[in-house]
Amino acid sequence: MRPRCCSDVASFAVLVLLLCGAPPEGLSNVIPKDECGTRPLVDEITTGTRIVGGHDAQVGAWPWQVSLQVYRFGLGYNHICGGSLINHNTVLTAAHCIRRWMDPQFWRAVIGMHHLFKHHSHTIKSRVRTIILHAEFNRMTFQKDIALFKLLSSIKFNTFIQPICLPDGPLLMTTEIPCYITGWGNTKEKGSPRAILQEAQVNIISQDKCNSLDWYAGAIYEDMLCAGFEGGGVDSCQGDSGGPLMCYFPDKTKYYLIGVTSFGLGCGKPKFPGIYIRTATYRSWINSQTILHDKTTTVSIPCVLIFLSVGWATLLIVL
Numbered sequence: 001m002r003p004r005c006c007s008d009v010a011s012f013a014v015l016v017l018l019l020c021g022a023p024p025e026g027l028s029n030v031i032p033k034d035e036c037g038t039r040p041l042v043d044e045i046t047t048g049t050r051i052v053g054g055h056d057a058q059v060g061a062w063p064w065q066v067s068l069q070v071y072r073f074g075l076g077y078n079h080i081c082g083g084s085l086i087n088h089n090t091v092l093t094a095a096h097c098i099r100r101w102m103d104p105q106f107w108r109a110v111i112g113m114h115h116l117f118k119h120h121s122h123t124i125k126s127r128v129r130t131i132i133l134h135a136e137f138n139r140m141t142f143q144k145d146i147a148l149f150k151l152l153s154s155i156k157f158n159t160f161i162q163p164i165c166l167p168d169g170p171l172l173m174t175t176e177i178p179c180y181i182t183g184w185g186n187t188k189e190k191g192s193p194r195a196i197l198q199e200a201q202v203n204i205i206s207q208d209k210c211n212s213l214d215w216y217a218g219a220i221y222e223d224m225l226c227a228g229f230e231g232g233g234v235d236s237c238q239g240d241s242g243g244p245l246m247c248y249f250p251d252k253t254k255y256y257l258i259g260v261t262s263f264g265l266g267c268g269k270p271k272f273p274g275i276y277i278r279t280a281t282y283r284s285w286i287n288s289q290t291i292l293h294d295k296t297t298t299v300s301i302p303c304v305l306i307f308l309s310v311g312w313a314t315l316l317i318v319l
């Protein structure tokens with residue numbers, strides 16, 4: 001039997017480890033289950049009508065929409081891609097957005113933004129701590145086009161800033177479930193980006209239809225989904241990549257992030273809808289990467305010192 005003092009010391013060590021692993025400021029950094037997917041500034045009853053083409057979003061309508069921007073000497077920060085806030089310090093985006101800017105120091109994330117060049121008092125800009133690319137992202141086929149940005153700041157939620165819910169597995173989609181895409185990307189294939197956040201309602205298109213010979217002819221893999229219209233016209237475009245494809249589930253009264261904007265043949269073309277990475281497929285990757293990273297970065301030096309001291313004390317008592 002171990003002496004009581006040793007089990008007390010061991011319990012204390014476990015307590016120190018647990019406390020050290022806890023996120024700062026009492027903010028949970030795991031993926032939220034309840035506090036997500038709601039739009040405090042929008043009355044859901046009045047929305048849900050079909051949109052032909054995109055239109056300006058209301059201020060605060062999509063509180064998880066993030067603009068990921070790169071600093072360019074002499075030009076300042078440029079919007080590169082969209083992203084979705086999934087907890088206090090994590091943005092989900094597309095891997096192909098990172099291109100040559102692998103160093104997180106090039107980037108910032110802007111959250112709670114409506115106009116790209118006119119920030120509100122509630123807009124938050126955060127530098128990036130780490131970029132986590134899916135290790136098997138394929139630049140040729142765009143399979144596993146998914147990445148996480150871990151932010152340096154822990155973002156406080158408010159009416160303009162909220163995380164979106166992530167599905168635990170495939171969600172039952174019906175024609176009653178409205179789905180939307182948003183972004184500051186081009187409004188035409190050869191157009192220019194929009195300063196005001198654009199939104200559009202889209203249909204989810206079956207894998208079989210999307211892969212048929214006169215559509216994408218087999219280029220759409222299991223981890224992708226197609227959304228838009230057979231006749232084209234409503235679509236995501238360059239600059240929207242990384243941003244959300246989200247659906248409102250009336251029974252849950254929440255929005256879920258169903259896809260991450262990835263690619264497409266041009267923009268708005270008939271039979272070539274936008275392609276999105278299925279978030280349900282990557283739920284365990286997202287969870288493990290988020291938790292792994294938070295655990296390795298939130299164990300502070302004082303915690304390590306306390307833990308080592310407790311370890312030494314235990315050894316001295318035992319020997």
Ligand code: 4AZ
Pocket residue numbers: 235236237238239240241261262263264265266267268273274275
């Ligand atoms: C892009 O280049 C891009 N029409 C994103 C989405 C689509 C096409 C291109 C889908 O970021």
